Amino acid sequence: MTFTQRHLLGLEGVPAEEIVAILETATSFKEISERDIKKVPTLRGKTVINLFYEASTRTRTSFEIAAKRLSADTINISASSSSASKGETLVDTARNLEAMRPDAIVIRHPSSGAAQLLARHVSCPILNAGDGCHEHPTQALLDLLTIREHRGDFAGLTVAIVGDVLHSRVARSNLFALKTLGATVRLVGPPTLLPRELATFGAELHTNLADGVRDADVIMMLRIQRERQGANFFPTLDEYSRYFCLTEDAVRLAKPHVIILHPGPMNRGLEISSAVADGPYSVIMDQVTNGVAVRMALLYLLVARSKAEVAIGETEAIPDVAPRRTGARA
């Protein structure tokens, strides 16, 4: 198993074996969350800062739980996204946080590239929890883990990603990683939200939902932002829904064993019907559960291993071994 990343800024360019290393580590961490006492001392004495410039419930909570289950101390900072224009700059914030010696910073920010900017100014690992329209790598990794659990190998899989691809960091991270792993990726949406240049990344583009999901193994729905309606990307939400809402009729065009993913929060009845969201092929709650495991794995790989450059053994049971080595000083 190999893992060489210093930060997790995005999945573009991350080699397949490193993605698989993250997923395998996450799989081994899942069991901790099933225990009666959901805590291991792996990151005891470490400090993880959650720096959120955008509202988030799911991702922030998931990161916080992941860190706490590894015994790290967590601090949540919710900053106004307008701080660049009227308050402290991101670089100043970074320098101040750096001065407090954190062991990792998780950042969500409305500007693409913010995680990279932060990484240039601090020495600890940065975990990108979503930067603008760029990437949301932990979301994609939990999607990948979910797909892997249900479908196994990625090669030969057809994954349809449906919705506002133009603005979606979830779509980008999934596109990059799924192509790296050998899957066929279809991107589906109205032409205004589906720039033709996306074909250069090896994706098939579809402006017709039925064509996009036909014989798919996986359908990944994207959240549609209500404010796009006023910007002429489509006339009305009603019309968008008529063409791109994933209904049971559409799901029937996919393979019989299809699984349906959604990163949440869902707009029920807009991009996905409740019957589909709650249906037997929906794995949306698996995604949430896997989110904690993926984030535990990343914190472990980036923080615990950043000090001790020890290669992970192929079958080593990380959560059980790591804590005992740290001794019992508490």
Add this chain to the structure above:
Amino acid sequence: MSRLLITGGTVVDPIAGTAAPGDVLIDGDRIASAGAADDAETLDARGLLVVPGLVDMHVHLREPGYEYKETIATGVAAALAGGFTSVACMANTEPPNDSAAVTQYILDRARIAQGARVYPIGALSFGLKGERLAEIGEMHRAGIVAVSDDGRPVMDAGLMRRALEYCRMFDLPVIAHEEDHHLAAGGVMNEGVTSIRLGLRGMPAAAEEVMIARDIALTRLTGGRLHVAHVSTAGAVQLIRDAKAAGLRVTAEVTPHHLFLTEDAVEGYGTNAKMAPPLRTRADVDALRAALADGTIDAIATDHAPHHPDEKDVEFDHAANGIVGLETALPLALRLVGEGVLDLPTLVARMTVGPARVLGIPAGTLAPGAAADVTLIDPERRWRVEARGLRTKSRNTPFDGWEMTGRAVAVLVGGRLVHDERPAAAPALRSAS
């Protein structure tokens, strides 16, 4: 009047299109006819190119109002260090140069600064608001050489029409920053594969091209003079080429960065790759280079745009547009000759007589009687760009660390040696005043 003979160099005449060994005789503040020069001091120009003082028709000197980015004094010092003896400064100061009083202030500050000659460009509209024509005639009397709302595209076609018409009275060009802001839609880089991959909002080439097409139509309507600032796309080049072929009074400029960098420079979200118009694609760069060579583009202009680090060391979305360019333009331009894009006299023309003709200023020639503005270039001088070492007050250059060949080593303005970085071994020259 003292006389000075610049001797032993290769004299480039951009009008005749020649580069040949020769001497240039200066009498006082003017170029003199070659001839008996026994009584003249000599300036040894062996190994150097002797060219008319370079002209940059598009700079932002930031004064008044933004002296923390640049002052007229630091700006004209940077100009001299880059080989420029004349610069035309844009009106987007604070207050904007939309009145004769501000024009006069800029000229006064430039006189005190004693660097390159400064030619103010007046605002097209009051407050650069794009609503009402500024007092162009009053500013013309004070000394403006063009009008422009640069940085603020003129979205009102009716206003643009009237500006082109009205400026005919003074034979002033209207310099247009061509960008339809509905199409640009808050974009921060070129729209294309890279913007989509990086998740940055894109400005399509069409945002520039539709405005150029509009303004060419308005030039046809009015008989006015349109100068297209910082052309950046292949489509724009073709529109301008066609307009020129149709006999319209349309001219254009291109920046060194649009000739050398592509949108790939935005990789990693470095904000010194953020400007408007944005860096485009390799195909656009190739088209711009061809247009510079064939004369479709009249001038290389830097769009020198100093910004404080606090305005650049931020999220890409929030970073200020633009880069400094005065001190890196010449070696980049010389590289075009090395790469076979155009010959040396043509290149020098695009940096001297080309922009001088657009602005109607007495610069860009070594003909007898002309002002003795001369730039001596060491085409072999190797140096490395160090942002911290630049004369400009700001540090925002994407060329930091680039290895350059060629540099202005001596600059004369009005016969006075105002910049000299020849090796100490060279014969000292007493100020020829």
